Amino acid sequence: MIMCGLLGITVYWAGDLLLDAVWEPLSAWSWILAPVAMLLFLLWRSRLAFQAHPIRPERKALFVIGLANCVTLCRGLFICGLGGFASSPQLQGVLAWVPCIIYASLFAADGLDGLIARACGEDSPAGEVLDHEVDALGVFIAAIVAYQYGRLPAFYVPVGAAYYIFNLAIWLRMKHGKPVYHLRPSRFRRSIGTLQGFSLTLLLAPLINPAGGFWLAVVLTLAVLLSFVKDWMAVIGAHWRLRRRSGA
DSSP: OHHHHHHHHHHHHHHHHHHTTTSOHHHHHHHHHHHHHHHHHHHHHHHHHHHHSOOOOSSOOSSSSOHHHHHHHHHHHHHHHHGGGGGSOOOOGGGGGHHHHHHHHHHHTTTHHHHHHHHHTOOOHHHHHHHHHHHHHHHHHHHHHHHHTTSSOTTHHHHHTHHHHHHHHHHHHHHTTOOOOOOOOOHHHHHHHHHHHHHHHHHHSTTOOHHHHHHHHHHHHHHHHHHHHHHHHHHTTHHHHHHHHHHO
16 A cells, blocks of 8 residues: 555656646646545545455465556556646646546546456455445546536535445444445446446536536436435345335
8 A cells, every 4th residue: 555655646746747847836736735635545445445355365466455456556546646637727728638538548447457356366355345446536536627627517526426425324324233234236336337437538528518517417416316325225225125015
């Protein structure tokens, strides 16, 4: 984790030097602060994931946490770098496509770490949780940047943080001693995630006006809320009770 943090700071520092040629030095410094803060948040969440699901490799590996998890963390580094555009002046001309290209590349490479994990035999609960954390942070950061650029309404920013709100609700339920059921993989959830990632890619591109972004945000909000309501019913066991009643 320490090496990942140092690598991230090095990457952001290099990005700051490049942005000095485009922006004023003060704007470039404001860009670097947000990625570092988000990187610290991601590393904190990642540490919790590895503590909850410790990795015990059967054979000696080059990386203690596994090559696939290293790839996931590298995706997280660039996602955190995307957050710097939320606190900096909007790029103009050809450079205005940079946030879109960054997010589109990371979104397209979402399944790469999974392929590496299966090929190297590194499948683990910690890797799945880490992948979810990186994806969720990417959605949240992309929503903030799109809002900052005036392409998304303000009400969608909390929707972009739905993953964290959902996990907070689960934590509160567990703290009060209520049962929490395992959330199984879902094709519907993956479809909504793909729709959201594709839509945010379009919203980060200088193509959609605020009016188009508003209606797209309405559709996405309804879809995301439907997905999380469905998952919440599964977490609290409501769907099992409904099945029992219908069966009776």
